[in-house]
Amino acid sequence: MNRKIAIAGYRMKAASDLVTTRERLTFELTRGLFDDLGIDRDHVGTTIFATNDFLDGRTISNVFLDPPAGVYMRDESKVEMDGLSALVYACMRILSGQYETALLVAFGLCGSQVSPYLHVEYTLNPTYDRQLGLLNELSAAGLQARSFLNKFGYSEDLLDEIAARNLRNAALNRDQARGIKDASAKDIKDSSYLYEPLRELHTYPATDGGCAVLLASETKAKELTDKPVWILGMGQSIESYYLGERNLYESRSTREASGRAYAMAGIDKPEAEVDFAEVSSLFAQQEPILTEALGLYGPGDAEKAYAGDNGIAGSLPVNPSGGPLGAHPICATGLFRLNEAIKQLRGEAGKNQVKKAEIGVVHGQDGVCAQQNTVVVLGI
Amino acid sequence: MEAPAENFFTPVVPLDFVYNYRVGPYIERYLRGFKDKKxxxxxxxxxxxxxxxxxxxxxxxxxRMEELVEVSQEGSLENYTIGHVILEKGAIKPAKGPYMLGLINLDGTDSLLLGRVEGVSVxxxxxxxxxxxxxxxxxxxDFKDLDHFEPV
Incomplete structure (x- = not known):
């Protein structure tokens, strides 16, 4: 990149029900972030929202957000996707040389406002899949889980281990909406099947949540914070919508996206150079699928990894925050991963802190079974 | 910054309207083929x-794929899930009984077709x-003509 870009600060908030409005959440996040950094709206060059009109139930839903986000009469735009896509857009705006700072605001209110499953239901092909009525977010995830277990000969116990680990980690993290202290694999197995082998506790919780993140050019970042976290690389990729044309046990588009991000960051051997990962695994099986695609663990290494290597105290931790099984505020989830990585890199992750955190990789997704993926590499 | 807990008035605001999509000539021909069990x-x-x-x-x-070809009615079950629930307008509801969904590779094709599968135990x-x-x-x-798949 021709300019260095850092994250200067962030605010995040999640719960099963925040008992709030979009506008109020936006104000608390952005005004709170401004106060943290000792700035006001005059310091913000451009603002990008990551929100979803369908979930908000109104078109161009950002039109009411200019007062609470401080963007009245300012440069403002929106990305109708996961927040990490908005981050890529915001970086491009800073890289253009036109802006020194970019504010990201992302939220989804699927805990209280509308069912999260409608988000994918209305992604589906209206003239085929929606007519047939067989495919939905959960049946697709069930097929993906079965494909993954069959491919590598794992038992369903692995999904229970993954979910238990994440819910335990999430219980240590005050930024998560759901956690289960001391969760065991048995606790997970006691939850009901949705689409076998997928159980209730293998899936993300319906979540209200949002975040605000301020990106800044090198000069500006050093003025705003003593702890800048640098964006070293980013990449995106999209694969076929049709599940019948993808190997569901792998994520080729995440592999492509991470290849681009690592090349930009000058990383040749991610498994040796990356210290930890925060990935948007919405269902238990997606965590090993994504970390394999990110080049951090080999295909078929999942059982070994979950024996300890990828835990908080392990050699290459994955989702030490507890990941999206703790909170999935649609549109903000990728940026939640980013914020969790910032906490790690700044040494502010408390009980979730990993031993070594100098380079982290974060991942965001959109679409059915992670059709579209964004990967960002961060460093201090 | 923490706001005290409050109760908000929560009106229920439905969205209820119709989209008139065209399915396009290929799905039209695909469905017309169903009438002849093709x-x-x-x-x-x-x-x-x-x-x-x-x-x-x-x-x-x-x-652009120019050629439509009739494919085999037999194939192999490549992937499957057992549904214990249904989703109705975004709400998870219990299914009447467990049912199998399968991704099927029809002989001579390079993709998997999603369908209901009957007569196969887990x-x-x-x-x-x-x-x-x-x-x-x-x-x-109609889409429902191809009812399900069962073991050969």
């Missing part, structure tokens, strides 16, 4: 792959299991 796929002139249901564009080749479900299409008794040229 399953149509489309073949890419670039990579030669055949995908079912028929669709118009090949992603990897970025080309224990018997294995990738590669041979299955065949079962049609409804009265055919309407």
């Amino acid at each position: 399953i149509l796929g489309s073949k890419c002139p670039g990579c030669g792959k055949v995908v079912v249901p028929a669709r118009m564009y090949c992603g990897p080749c970025n080309r 224990a018997a479900a294995k990738p590669g299991l041979r299955v065949k299409a079962v049609w409804k008794e009265e055919l309407d040229g």
Whole structure:
């Protein structure tokens, strides 16, 4: 990149029900972030929202957000996707040389406002899949889980281990909406099947949540914070919508996206150079699928990894925050991963802190079974 | 910054309207094929792959698939899930009983077709299991004509 870009600060908030409005959440996040950094709206060059009109139930839903986000009469735009896509857009705006700072605001209110499953239901092909009525977010995830277990000969116990680990980690993290202290694999197995082998506790919780993140050019970042976290690389990729044309046990588009991000960051051997990962695994099986695609663990290494290597105290931790099984505020989830990585890199992750955190990789997704993926590499 | 807990008035605001989509000529022909108990796929002139249901564009080749071909009604079950719930307008509800959904590779095709599978127990479900299409008794040229798949 021709300019260095850092994250200067962030605010995040999640719960099963925040008992709030979009506008109020936006104000608390952005005004709170401004106060943290000792700035006001005059310091913000451009603002990008990551929100979803369908979930908000109104078109161009950002039109009411200019007062609470401080963007009245300012440069403002929106990305109708996961927040990490908005981050890529915001970086491009800073890289253009036109802006020194970019504010990201992302939220989804699927805990209280509308069912999260409608988000994918209305992604589906209206003239085929929606007519047939067989495919939905959960049946697709069930097929993906079965494909993954069959491919590598794992038992369903692995999904229970993954979910238990994440819910335990999430219980240590005050930024998560759901956690289960001391969760065991048995606790997970006691939850009901949705689409076998997928159980209730293998899936993300319906979540209200949002975040605000301020990106800044090198000069500006050093003025705003003593702890800048640098964006070293980013990449995106999209694969076929049709599940019948993808190997569901792998994520080729995440592999492509991470290849681009690592090349930009000058990383040749991610498994040796990356210290930890925060990935948007919405269902238990997606965590090993994504970390394999990110080049951090080999295909078929999942059982070994979950024996300890990828835990908080392990050699290459994955989702030490507890990941999206703790909170999935649609549109903000990728940026939640980013914020969790910032906490790690700044040494502010408390009980979730990993031993070594100098380079982290974060991942965001959109679409059915992670059709579209964004990967960002961060460093201090 | 923490706001005290409050109760907000929560009006229920439905959205209720209709979209008139065109399914396009390939799905039209695909459904017309159902009336004759035929399953149509489309073949890419670039990579030669055949995908079912028929669709118009090949992603990897970025080309229009010109040729519609009839494909086999038999194939192998490649992937499956047992539904214990249904989703109704976004709400999870218990299913009447467990049911199997399968991704099926019809012989001679390069994609997997999603369908209901009957007559296969969880224990018997294995990738590669041979299955065949079962049609409804009265055919309407509708999505539901191809009722389910069952073991050969």
